[in-house]
Amino acid sequence: MKRALRLRRPADFSRVRRKGRQYRHRNLLLSLCENDLAHNRYGIVTGRRLGKAVERNRIKRRLRALLMSLHDGLRQGFDIVLLPRRAVLRQPFNALQRIIRRMFAKAGVLA
Numbered sequence: 001m002k003r004a005l006r007l008r009r010p011a012d013f014s015r016v017r018r019k020g021r022q023y024r025h026r027n028l029l030l031s032l033c034e035n036d037l038a039h040n041r042y043g044i045v046t047g048r049r050l051g052k053a054v055e056r057n058r059i060k061r062r063l064r065a066l067l068m069s070l071h072d073g074l075r076q077g078f079d080i081v082l083l084p085r086r087a088v089l090r091q092p093f094n095a096l097q098r099i100i101r102r103m104f105a106k107a108g109v110l111a
Helices: 010-019 052-073 085-091 093-107
Strands: 023-024 028-034 040-043 078-084
Touching: 010 028, 010 040, 010 078, 023 093, 028 093, 040 093, 052 078, 052 085, 052 093
Parallel strands: 040 078
Antiparallel strands: 023 028, 028 078
């Protein structure tokens, strides 16, 4: 993922959580907030409760791949944070793709 498309500063993550809208699924939490940019920025939060480093990194890789595949089909100008739950580890890739697509549609960011 390109550097310009990533949320990096803790202040950005907290702003999205504080001012943004949240959409919940039993496997995933989606937070989004408008930004003043012409493109979306993405962040993925994986804590230690999610599992060991190998599992956390696997989840992040899968979610990044899904976000990049959907990037062109999304409305632009949002900061998006995904917080996966432990059950994501057991989800096949195509099920995870359906969940994320459904959450983006519910949030109204699908183009």
